[in-house]
Amino acid sequence: MNTYRIASIPGDGIGVDVQAEARKVLDRAARRFEFGLEWTEFDWSCERYLETGRMMPEDGIEQLAGFDQILLGAVGFPGVPDHVSLWGLLIPVRRAFSQYVNLRPVRLLPGTTSVLRDRTADELEMVIVRENSEGEYSELGGRQNRGLPGEFALQESVFTRVGVERIVRYAFELAQTRTGRVVSATKSNGIIHTMPFWDEIFAEVAEEFPTVHSEQCHIDALAARMVQQPERIDVVVGSNLFGDILSDLAAAVTGGLGMAPSGNINPAREHPSMFEAVHGSAPDIAGQGIANPVAQILAGTMMLEHLGEAEAARAVYTAVEQVLATGEVATPDLGGKATTAELGSAIADAVQA
Structure with missing residues (x-):
């Protein structure tokens, strides 16, 4: 059985909330399709910057180099300028690992307007x-x-x-x-x-x-x-x-940034690629359980595709479409009352079905 080492960087705000749901869904897909995801979590974030003066440690790139892929939540926090978070974490990772392709697939999903x-x-x-x-x-x-x-x-x-x-x-x-x-x-x-x-x-x-x-x-x-x-x-x-x-x-x-995934791709696969939602950290709603996790889950499908687990990626994408199409479990931005965790669980259950 293949086991992939994944670096998880939840980041700030709702990044933490949606990352948990993406991992839940991806773990369910891994069990169904019989491969392993070995997660290592890093607390690199704007909040860490406020405490230590750095978004990530000096040897952060070296720490990430041994992983197969990176799944990033979102970064951004009041009191930390955007250029600090960008140049302190995202851009150094993109450039160190020659992630010269930023790939952003866009599609109108069921249940969205x-x-x-x-x-x-x-x-x-x-x-x-x-x-x-x-x-x-x-x-x-x-x-x-x-x-x-x-x-x-x-x-x-x-x-x-x-x-x-x-x-x-x-x-x-x-x-x-x-x-x-x-x-x-x-x-x-x-x-x-x-x-x-x-x-x-x-x-x-x-x-x-x-x-x-x-x-x-x-x-x-x-x-x-x-x-x-x-x-x-x-x-x-x-x-x-x-x-x-x-x-x-x-x-x-x-349908909005809450539905849009992206990948920072190293096409030669000489280094890990990094996958993330397009949306920001939305600190004003962080921890309230109302963030839409779909973009982060779809970023996970891109990661699975890049790992070569195309069948699992299709299963997760199909699960997202099925759950959104029914409209029975939807977060407030989609017109529903479900929590972040409830939508994540519904998609995870659909993956296993």
Whole structure:
């Protein structure tokens, strides 16, 4: 029997609540399909930062390196700036383990209502491939003349040929397994250096995939299309910033961030990948038992797929669809009165059924 070592980082706020339910569901799937999940929990969080001055210990990356995968709850806590939590935990892990693909599948699930009320699940199904290691999220830059009238901030973007080529190629290869359509998010009419560079490389890679329909679209027009004509979108590839924005928009039009999972993927499988819900830590409702655990559970299905346990992943996804479709067990954001644990248990029971 295969046994996988999983690092569990519940994080802050509702991350703790939804992580418990995801583990419950995944453990049930592991028992049914006869493999093992060996969990090791880490208390790395903003609350830890307030106590120790660090989101994770100095040897945190070394501690994680021996695990097969990482399941992350959510980070964020009052009193800790977002850039501290991001650069103190998430970005170091993504970059140390070359998790250069941020994969965000988006689909309208049963029992949920899109703000685009006339659209069906088939029309609201896409995947965002976000470059996850460079681009606009760079440490290069700084602030000068602090506190003076001439104070300014300078932020540099970093686009390398290797970084752009590999994320674009990943998107094309993914499109080949789906509908054969990929669109690139750009803004080369306004961003004079990095975006034309991105466009050129996209066009070069496109020549390698003659059976895939490809196009480049300015991000503002693409955002409008996502709302007005979502059926025209399948695979979207974008830079770190553009992919981040578009994936949240895609989640919003398909029922909200509470339903959206994501994976920080190391395609070569040389290092662990990290899976998480798109939503934040929502500290205002933490511990109240009302958070929706579906996104974190679906992040778990992505983790199972990456481990090669595709049958178990499908069983969990099907269980989520079945429970949501009945509407009998739903958290308040879905119009019900069930608790986080009750929804998690219902999905776990459906996995075993």
